[in-house]
Structures are given as C-alpha cells and as structure tokens.
Amino acid sequence: MKPPYRDCIELRQAIIDACLEMNAAGINQGTSGNISVRTGDHMLITPSGVPYGKMAPEDLVLVPLDGSPAPEGQLKPSTEWPFHLAILQAKPGVHAVIHAHPVYCSALAMNRQAIPACHYMVAAFGGNDVPVADYALFGSLDLSNNIVHALHNRSACLMANHGALTTGDSLSRALWRMVELETLSKGYVTSLTVGKPHILSEDEITEVVTAFSEYGLKDSR
DSSP: OOSSOOOOHHHHHHHHHHHHHHHHTTSOOTTOOEEEEEETTEEEEOBTTOOGGGOOGGGSEEEETTSOOOOSSSOOBOTTHHHHHHHHHHOTTOOEEEEEOOHHHHHHHHTTOOBOSSSGGGGGGTSSOBOEEOOOOTTOHHHHHHHHHHTTTOSEEEETTTEEEEEESSHHHHHHHHHHHHHHHHHHHHHHHHSOOOOOOHHHHHHHHHHHHHTTOOOOO
16 A cells, blocks of 8 residues: 555554564564554554454554544554654654564663664665654653654654654555664674674765665655
8 A cells, every 4th residue: 555545444454464564573572562654634553552463453543633632432542642643743754653662773772872874774764873762751742752853854763761663655664664773773783792883974874865765765754
C-alpha cells in the first residue's frame, strides 16, 4: 500500500504485519513497540497492551490529528500515542511512525550516546548523526516535545533511557529504517569494543545524502 493512506482493513492488517515482523526480526520484544500511520485527518495506532499475535484489524485505534478525543467504543491507544500525534502534526510529509526497543539502539540510548557518522548509512536518517532525544516520562508532553526537537531535519532518533523511533513517507520506509537503525547501532557498538571508529567528514556525508536522494532513499522529514 502507498500513501496517502485511508482507513481500511488492508491498512490495519499491514500495521499488524509490521508489528509481527519487528518481533520476528528481534527488533522489538513483547508489546513494547508501537506503530502509527496517517489516515487523512486521523492516525491509526496500535492499542495498549494487546499481544501482536492476538491483534485484529478492528483493535487498531483511530485518533484525530487535531488532538480532540478519540471516538468511543475503541480500545485504549498505545500509551505513547502523544508523541506519535506530535510527530504527525509537526511533519506533514511523514505518514508512518515506528517506536521500538531494539537492543543495540536501547544500549546507546541508555548511555545517551548519539550515533555519529561512523558509517555512510547514517545518511539514511537525514544527516551526519542520529541524535538522542532528551529523557522524559513515557506518554508525557515533555517527551513529545523532546522527540519533535530531536527529529528536526532527521527521520529517526534514539530516546534517552528508552528506545528508538523512526519515521517514513510510508509504513514500509519507516520499518526499513528501524531495521537499518538497529543494524547501524550494532555496528557502532561493536566498533567501540575493538577500537576507535573513524568518523566520516561533513562533506563525505553530504555527498551520501545527495546520492540517496538520487536513488530514492530520501523522503520528507
């Protein structure tokens, strides 16, 4: 499916499939991750506390993007729905947001350690690093503000003492980025154990960002 998305069974199932894919790939554990997609003037988001293997399309929660209350008769949205809402409000080009707790991303987040330009794939996230959003309580307005700030000119960030977050102009792009972010984090953590990684220059990363745009690997941030 391609955006702009509309609320339908196929989209709801695609979100569930993405959740299952994250867990199967070891990107997430249990129900700690959450996914949202833009559907017109609403977002669809995974519900709170429902195991992915038992999640049905009707369990996805429809939340207005203007901040008004969600329609009654639905399950509770993920406790992280405020930052999903804040991102989609702040970034009109973003159509999907994925949050998870990948092990290597989370390890760096625990150290509040951004990922520098240690590998050219850092450019897949919009620049010469993947920043760390400042810590705040999950589900809080402060956390939403911190994440939106960290995502300025970026399509992903780590979340201090928490996990990781990726965005995309499609659900598939956001999921691809989450996999790439954990792979990059694993490489960076490993490189720190065997020596001191060499950091690419600003010019070198700018060259990669340009090349990515030509190959269709860049979207609205």
